[in-house]
Amino acid sequence: MDPIDMVVTDINCEDLGLSRLCLMENAGKCLSDEIATISTFTFSKPVKIAIFTGSGGNAGDGFVAARHLLNRGFEVEIFMLTSPKDIKSIDAQINFEILENMVPRISRLNITELNDSNDIDNIELAKSESFSEYIIIDGILGTGIKGDLRKKVKKSIEVINNSNALKISIDVPSGMDPLTGKINDIAVKPEYTITFHKVKTGVKKASFSNESLVGGLVICDIGIPIEAEIFVGNGDLIRLKNRIDTSHKGNNGRILIVGGNKDYHGAPTIAGLSAMSSGADLVYIATPESTSLAIKQESPDLIVKGLNNDNGSKDYLNLDNLDEIMTIINENNIDAILIGPGAGLNEETGKLFNILVKKIDIPIVLDADALKLVNPLLIKDKDNLIVTPHLNELKIFFNDSIDDLNNLSNVSNFDKDFDKFNEKISVLQGITRNINGTLVLKGKYDLIFNGISFRINRTGNSGMTVGGTGDSLAGIATSLLSQGLNSYDAGALATYLNGKAGDFAKEQYGNGFLASHLSEFLGILMENIY
Numbered sequence: 001m002d003p004i005d006m007v008v009t010d011i012n013c014e015d016l017g018l019s020r021l022c023l024m025e026n027a028g029k030c031l032s033d034e035i036a037t038i039s040t041f042t043f044s045k046p047v048k049i050a051i052f053t054g055s056g057g058n059a060g061d062g063f064v065a066a067r068h069l070l071n072r073g074f075e076v077e078i079f080m081l082t083s084p085k086d087i088k089s090i091d092a093q094i095n096f097e098i099l100e101n102m103v104p105r106i107s108r109l110n111i112t113e114l115n116d117s118n119d120i121d122n123i124e125l126a127k128s129e130s131f132s133e134y135i136i137i138d139g140i141l142g143t144g145i146k147g148d149l150r151k152k153v154k155k156s157i158e159v160i161n162n163s164n165a166l167k168i169s170i171d172v173p174s175g176m177d178p179l180t181g182k183i184n185d186i187a188v189k190p191e192y193t194i195t196f197h198k199v200k201t202g203v204k205k206a207s208f209s210n211e212s213l214v215g216g217l218v219i220c221d222i223g224i225p226i227e228a229e230i231f232v233g234n235g236d237l238i239r240l241k242n243r244i245d246t247s248h249k250g251n252n253g254r255i256l257i258v259g260g261n262k263d264y265h266g267a268p269t270i271a272g273l274s275a276m277s278s279g280a281d282l283v284y285i286a287t288p289e290s291t292s293l294a295i296k297q298e299s300p301d302l303i304v305k306g307l308n309n310d311n312g313s314k315d316y317l318n319l320d321n322l323d324e325i326m327t328i329i330n331e332n333n334i335d336a337i338l339i340g341p342g343a344g345l346n347e348e349t350g351k352l353f354n355i356l357v358k359k360i361d362i363p364i365v366l367d368a369d370a371l372k373l374v375n376p377l378l379i380k381d382k383d384n385l386i387v388t389p390h391l392n393e394l395k396i397f398f399n400d401s402i403d404d405l406n407n408l409s410n411v412s413n414f415d416k417d418f419d420k421f422n423e424k425i426s427v428l429q430g431i432t433r434n435i436n437g438t439l440v441l442k443g444k445y446d447l448i449f450n451g452i453s454f455r456i457n458r459t460g461n462s463g464m465t466v467g468g469t470g471d472s473l474a475g476i477a478t479s480l481l482s483q484g485l486n487s488y489d490a491g492a493l494a495t496y497l498n499g500k501a502g503d504f505a506k507e508q509y510g511n512g513f514l515a516s517h518l519s520e521f522l523g524i525l526m527e528n529i530y
Contacts, residue, residue, distance in 0.1 A: 001198040003143040003178040004239065009197070011235025013228045021091045023222055024057065027196045028064020028095070030220035034194050035065065035135060035168060036072055042166060043132055048075045050125050050165070051137040052156055055082040058142035058170045060092025061196075063099055065137065066109065075108040079123065081140060081152055083113060117155045126159045134165035138188045141174035143200060149175060149185050157186050169193045172200055173214060181206035183213070190215045196222050232448070232457040232496040239489050240279070240480075240526065253280035253482030256334045257475070258325060258356070259341040259368070260287035261349075262315035265294040267342030267368060270468045270515050271475030272302045275338075277522035278497060280479040284332060286325050290315045291342075318348035322355060329360065335482035336363040340370025341471045354378055363481040367474035371397045376435065385437030386477050386491045388470065394431075394441055401434045425454060438487040440477070442470055446495035450488040457492065459499025463506045468515025473498040476522065497525055 010020055039047060049069050053059035059082070066076045078099070087093045099111065114120050125134060138160060140153060149157070157175055160167060167190040172178045175187030181202035193203060193214040206213040243252055255275055259268040265287070272283045272295075284303045285295055292306030305328055307321040314320070329337065337360065343349050350373035357364060357374055363384040366374055371393045379385055389397055425447075432439045432449040441447040446457040476497055480490035504521040505513035 002201050003172075005229075006143065006197065006200065007238060008233075008235040009224060009228050011238070012231060012233035013224060014235075015231065015233040016225065016228060018223070018225075018228070021094060023224065024060045024091045024095065025064055026222035027061045027220065028066075029068050030196070030222055031061055031065040031137075031170065031194055032068035032072070034192075034218050034220065035069065035137065036074075038166070038168070038192060039074075039135060045132065046073065046075070047132065048077060048134050049137065050134050051076065051078045052140050052160065052174075053078060053080050053082070054140040054142075054153070054174075055086055055088045055092075056142060057089045057092060058139040059087060060089050060095045061170050062137055062139035063092060063095035066099060067095075070107040070109055076110070077125075078109070078111045079125075079156075080111065080113045081156060114152065114156065117152060120152070120155050120159055123159075125163060125165070129164055131164040131166070134163065136160055136163060136165045136167045138167060138169040138174050138190060140188075142171045143178040154186055157188050161186075161189050166191050167215075169214070171195050172203055176202055176206060176213070178202040181209065181213075187213070189213065192216045192218060194218045194220060196220050197224050230455050232455050232459075232492045236489070236493045236496060237526065239485060239493060241484055250281050250333070253336070253479055254282045254284070254332060254334050255280050255336050255338065255478045255482045256284045256286060256325075256328060256332075257338045257341065257478070258286045258317065258353075259339070259343045260285070260291040260295065261317070261342060261344040261346075262288065262290045264342030264344065265291045265298075266468060267471045269295050269298045269302070270471040270519075271338055271341045271367075271478070273299060273516065273519040274472040274475035274498070274522060275479040276301055277519040278476045278479040278494075279526060280482050282332070284328060284334070286317075286321070286328055288315055288317060288321075316344050316346045316349050317352050318346070319352050319355070322352055325352075325356065326359065329362070334362060336365070336478045338365045338367065338474050338478040339374075340366055340368040341474060343369040343373075345369055345372055349373060357382075363478075363487065365474050365478045365481065367470065368393075376400075379437065380435045383436040384481070384487055385435065386440060386481070386487050386494075387435070387437065388440045388442065388474050388477065388491075390442045390470070394439075398431050398434065401431050429454065438491040440473070440491045440495060442473065442495075446499070448488070448492045448495060450491075453488065455492045457495035457499055459496055460502045461499075461506050463511045463513055464499070464502045466513070466515055469498065469502065469518065472501075472515050472518045497522055500525055 051062040053062045169188050169190040173188040178200045179202050203214050257268045268285050275283050286305045289306035292304045296304045309320040353373050358378050365386045367388045371389050438450045448455040477494035501518040501521040505517040
């Protein structure tokens with residue numbers, strides 16, 4: 001499991017009512033149980049437990065484990081490389097304060113702050129040469145490693161490695177990249193690595209290449225339900241990249257929307273407004289000349305390109321527009337493109353769309369009329385693709401891949417029927433395997449598929465049956481692609497943001513809210529990063 005996916009899952013547990021503080025308690029208790037088991041099978045006498053802690057969640061796991069180990073009769077020493085006031089994890093801070101409140105000391109607990117290298121050199125552990133005297137718990141860095149190791153951290157790792165004690169790392173050996181398994185400087189070399197929920201990607205890679213880098217792997221179940229991984233939630237917001245203070249216009253996403261015709265200018269407009277409100281710096285709309293004025297009047301923030309035609313003015317997109325659209329993409333360094341909103345079903349529009357998707361390499365979102373016009377065979381190998389149909393559009397788009405249309409009816413209507421819901425998921429997975437990209441199936445629950453992986457979004461409400469909310473979703477998805485998210489993460493997060501904006505809109509305006517209202521709340525939502 002990638003480290004970021006683990007953090008997302010932790011946070012999304014709170015949407016289910018399961019607090020991260022509870023998860024930390026479970027992790028620390030499980031850690032203490034495994035340590036006690038290892039101690040029983042390794043030593044024939046009581047040993048001291050030395051816990052090295054940093055500023056993150058692993059420190060909190062260590063603090064919890066300390067309480068449980070004390071209750072088992074162990075003597076525990078905690079060596080803190082971070083001042084208590086600098087502990088970043090709120091849950092770790094709470095668990096440290098519990099230990100601090102245990103005064104006067106009845107349990108055999110000592111807490112020492114290591115302020116510099118001299119402090120580390122002078123601890124008893126650094127001088128001990130006895131294997132049977134200590135078990136060292138490494139809770140310094142875990143998945144929180146960034147950049148070069150600080151001098152104090154490096155010195156602590158050296159002391160731990162030079163010790164004859166039995167060494168146990170929490171989640172990831174400190175100093176190891178939790179994603180790649182690489183060690184750029186130095187890392188703890190444990191006899192055991194105790195990890196929570198699932199093995200982190202870097203640990204698995206390191207274990208395959210050299211088992212001694214992680215030791216024996218122990219996986220602790222800390223009570224995270226599978227729903228916390230599958231349901232999209234607030235935690236997914238941390239996938240967004242932080243804007244750099246020195247960034248310039250266009251650095252945070254340039255998108256192009258190709259759509260609209262003489263009867264439909266609202267769809268590309270709503271998509272554009274939601275794209276801007278969800279973080280894209282520049283939004284271009286390529287639309288027939290006869291449609292462009294209406295879009296320009298809707299918003300001065302959108303860059304509207306009225307497309308010309310060799311054979312005089314036309315009210316729909318057609319092959320005459322291909323070169324001009326490609327010029328817009330190339331000259332403006334477009335990062336992602338949305339094709340389809342309000343385009344209509346003219347045969348010439350379909351020819352344009354099919355050639356366009358074949359020619360371009362940048363990430364694509366296909367929505368609305370494009371789903372009725374584009375041949376799926378042309379995009380099946382694109383992994384930087386999102387298609388956003390509702391159920392009827394899905395049946396049209398994947399018509400050649402669906403054996404039984406009846407199996408797809410009422411796909412979202414089995415809330416508490418495990419067997420029926422999972423049967424529908426299996427049917428949909430069989431269909432969506434026909435493309436490498438991501439499919440977002442809009443409904444009561446939005447279902448997001450990529451290969452055999454799938455997620456479920458539960459935000460949104462009945463008021464979102466108003467026209468245009470799907471265009472808003474497509475605009476958000478395109479914006480997130482332009483900001484560097486992959487198609488699966490962008491598709492999932494877009495459904496969450498769109499639905500959550502709809503929930504806020506209903507709260508503000510009641511069931512009479514409009515699709516254009518969604519963009520009012522997106523910026524606030526995206527700032528609300530955990």
